[in-house]
Amino acid sequence: MNIFTHIRNNIIKALDNLVEQGKIPAGLTTDRVVAEPPRDAAHGDAATNAAMVLASQAGMKPRQFAEILAEELKTLPIVENVEIAGPGFVNLRLSGAFWDSCLREILEQGTRFGSSDMGKGQKKNVEFVSANPTGPMHVGHSRGAVFGDALASLLEKAGYDVTREYYINDAGAQVDVLARSAYLRYEEALGKDIGAIPEGLYPGEYLIPVGKELAEKDGDKWLDKPESEWLAYFRKFAIDKMMDMIRDDLAALGIKFDVFSSERTLVEGGKIDEVIEFLRGKGLIYEGVLEPPKGKLPDDWEPRPQTLFKATEFGDDVDRALKKSNGFQTYFASDMAYHLDKYRRGFADMINVWGADHAGYVKRLQAAVKALTDGKAKLDVRLCQMVNLVCNGEPIKMSKRAGRFVTLRDMVDAVGKDVMRFIMLTRKNDAHLDFDVEKVKEQSKDNPVFYVNYAFARARSVRRRATEMFSGRDLSLQALSKADFSLLTDEAEVSLIRLLADFPRQIEIAAAAHEPHRIAYYLGDVAAAFHGLWNKGKDNTELRFLEQDKEALSMARLGLVEAAAVVIQSGLDVFGVIPAEEM
RNA sequence: GCGCCCGUAGCUCAGCUGGAUAGAGUAUCGGCCUCCGAAGCCGAGGGUCGUGGGUUCGAAUCCCGCCGGGCGCGCCA
Numbered sequence: 001m002n003i004f005t006h007i008r009n010n011i012i013k014a015l016d017n018l019v020e021q022g023k024i025p026a027g028l029t030t031d032r033v034v035a036e037p038p039r040d041a042a043h044g045d046a047a048t049n050a051a052m053v054l055a056s057q058a059g060m061k062p063r064q065f066a067e068i069l070a071e072e073l074k075t076l077p078i079v080e081n082v083e084i085a086g087p088g089f090v091n092l093r094l095s096g097a098f099w100d101s102c103l104r105e106i107l108e109q110g111t112r113f114g115s116s117d118m119g120k121g122q123k124k125n126v127e128f129v130s131a132n133p134t135g136p137m138h139v140g141h142s143r144g145a146v147f148g149d150a151l152a153s154l155l156e157k158a159g160y161d162v163t164r165e166y167y168i169n170d171a172g173a174q175v176d177v178l179a180r181s182a183y184l185r186y187e188e189a190l191g192k193d194i195g196a197i198p199e200g201l202y203p204g205e206y207l208i209p210v211g212k213e214l215a216e217k218d219g220d221k222w223l224d225k226p227e228s229e230w231l232a233y234f235r236k237f238a239i240d241k242m243m244d245m246i247r248d249d250l251a252a253l254g255i256k257f258d259v260f261s262s263e264r265t266l267v268e269g270g271k272i273d274e275v276i277e278f279l280r281g282k283g284l285i286y287e288g289v290l291e292p293p294k295g296k297l298p299d300d301w302e303p304r305p306q307t308l309f310k311a312t313e314f315g316d317d318v319d320r321a322l323k324k325s326n327g328f329q330t331y332f333a334s335d336m337a338y339h340l341d342k343y344r345r346g347f348a349d350m351i352n353v354w355g356a357d358h359a360g361y362v363k364r365l366q367a368a369v370k371a372l373t374d375g376k377a378k379l380d381v382r383l384c385q386m387v388n389l390v391c392n393g394e395p396i397k398m399s400k401r402a403g404r405f406v407t408l409r410d411m412v413d414a415v416g417k418d419v420m421r422f423i424m425l426t427r428k429n430d431a432h433l434d435f436d437v438e439k440v441k442e443q444s445k446d447n448p449v450f451y452v453n454y455a456f457a458r459a460r461s462v463r464r465r466a467t468e469m470f471s472g473r474d475l476s477l478q479a480l481s482k483a484d485f486s487l488l489t490d491e492a493e494v495s496l497i498r499l500l501a502d503f504p505r506q507i508e509i510a511a512a513a514h515e516p517h518r519i520a521y522y523l524g525d526v527a528a529a530f531h532g533l534w535n536k537g538k539d540n541t542e543l544r545f546l547e548q549d550k551e552a553l554s555m556a557r558l559g560l561v562e563a564a565a566v567v568i569q570s571g572l573d574v575f576g577v578i579p580a581e582e583m
Numbered sequence: 584g585c586g587c588c589c590g591u592a593g594c595u596c597a598g599c600u601g602g603a604u605a606g607a608g609u610a611u612c613g614g615c616c617u618c619c620g621a622a623g624c625c626g627a628g629g630g631u632c633g634u635g636g637g638u639u640c641g642a643a644u645c646c647c648g649c650c651g652g653g654c655g656c657g658c659c660a
Binding site: 052173358469506522528 | 585586587588589595596597598599600601602603604605606607608615616618619620621622623624625640641653654655656657658659660
């Protein structure tokens with residue numbers, strides 16, 4: 001439970017009471033009233049802006065309104081003290097019993113703690129990766145993959161019904177190139193000297209086994225046959241192989257999709273024509289000629305009539321082509337069909353994760369979704385910036401053309417899935433990220449995942465000691481939840497409890513903003529608070545977690561330690577990272 | 584030319600979608616291991632939040648104009 005929604009509910013109730021008592025006028029708009037943690041803990045546990053937001057509506061001064069509200073809030077059982085500060089903040093100090101109950105809740109819920117019902121089971125579709133099925137995943141895909149997966153987990157934790165979806169671009173010219181490249185490897189497998197891979201075909205060695213497999217399966221059946229006979233067959237076979245490979249790569253990163261959607265299926269099912277007719281019915285299609293593109297003009301540009309969609313009516317800069325001048329469908333047209341398909345499958349709330357190089361495409365797709373669903377569907381596009389791969393400060397060069405790119409698999413093998421996932425999530429998605437493949441392997445401060453994990457490992461270490469010291473005693477989370485937490489009175493202990501209790505709210509904030517990185521920062525704070533408390537116990541033996549002759553106190557402190565471990569584990573779980581028990 | 588993103592401590596970045604005295608990490612300097620794991624902790628210095636206006640009780644945050652950086656801009660996928 002997010003304690004600040006709980007507090008806000010109490011404030012709203014208090015306002016209702018004041019209306020009943022005739023102390024403030026009825027009918028105030030309370031939308032903007034919030035309860036939140038004050039920036040400075042010295043101001044209390046929670047602050048509300050109610051007086052400042054409502055005073056003018058009520059025809060009072062903020063301070064005056066605050067006085068009245070404060071009197072009413074003092075009667076709440078969870079409130080220990082109320083103060084008015086600054087322009088009219090009402091600061092609440094919550095009772096010790098309230099914080100004890102928060103700690104108890106963490107231990108009772110275990111790693112379920114942090115879950116929220118904010119999403120109310122509402123369906124959300126997160127489409128990510130969607131790499132072309134023409135080769136293995138390279139490192140450039142990894143950020144979007146990790147981000148999308150973590151965002152999906154985050155939304156699940158916040159109470160949404162999330163579908164992870166992969167859109168296979170298996171309809172364009174690039175998959176014909178794939179088919180031809182595979183055919184070449186097929187010839188090679190049958191003993192033909194293919195020489196150098198011609199320009200325009202995929203040179204990667206990953207197609208060698210594909211050619212070999214076809215040769216073993218079909219023999220020389222396709223040899224010296226015209227392309228028209230084998231192209232479709234080779235294409236399907238190769239695409240399936242590539243998707244198997246991609247699925248394996250993703251699995252190595254701990255990612256599993258719920259749905260794979262195929263562009264080709266949409267095309268062959270006539271869905272593109274259907275969507276164009278659908279829009280034509282709405283009067284949003286016309287034949288016309290587009291303005292020449294701005295900036296550097298392509299050499300062969302000339303005005304041509306095409307089938308256009310009135311994207312400008314929905315916020316786009318120009319109208320967009322759905323059919324080329326030769327009558328073929330554009331990629332945008334199939335994307336429209338795809339998003340209409342998603343909507344019809346029940347997703348009125350869609351998130352797409354793209355590389356930042358697709359930024360120019362966002363507006364037109366949002367315009368499309370608006371038009372297709374009469375504004376009933378939401379589409380948020382999250383852009384992931386590039387990851388600069390660095391090795392001890394030196395940039396690593398990648399070249400896909402030469403077929404020697406660093407694959408995602410190489411990277412997972414080199415640094416490990418968990419490190420990779422965590423690092424990718426320690427930055428806002430739209431900020432560039434330097435990833436040093438050597439430094440992240442160091443077990444030091446250069447490696448943010450270790451800092452958090454170290455706190456967890458220390459917590460486990462305390463538990464191991466406790467089982468020795470208090471052998472025979474039930475030290476399960478359930479048992480510890482019954483400890484006497486009123487014994488935890490040190491400032492560092494109390495502030496750690498507050499921080500841990502804030503986890504559900506952090507999940508809600510991060511989920512609402514579609515920003516998983518916030519959880520990484522929060523976990524850093526939790527780890528810091530825990531390390532701080534630990535070291536306080538080193539300096540002052542009175543504050544050590546475990547003391548043989550003070551069992552009740554030890555149980556309360558062990559409960560706090562375990563609660564910290566629970567929150568760290570639960571937070572890392574959103575990232576798909578499993579913390580090590582020992583380091 | 585247009586659109587999107589960005590500009591916060593020497594460096595790398597947070598900043599809870601408008602709150603109180605702008606924070607971490609790193610680097611520099613100074614402390615803490617007879618004591619639950621020093622991969623850690625405590626402390627110090629370091630800021631015109633690019634800039635100029637506007638909105639209001641209140642702006643790093645929202646709006647507009649500049650300056651600087653990045654990306655994108657065909658019927659490609």
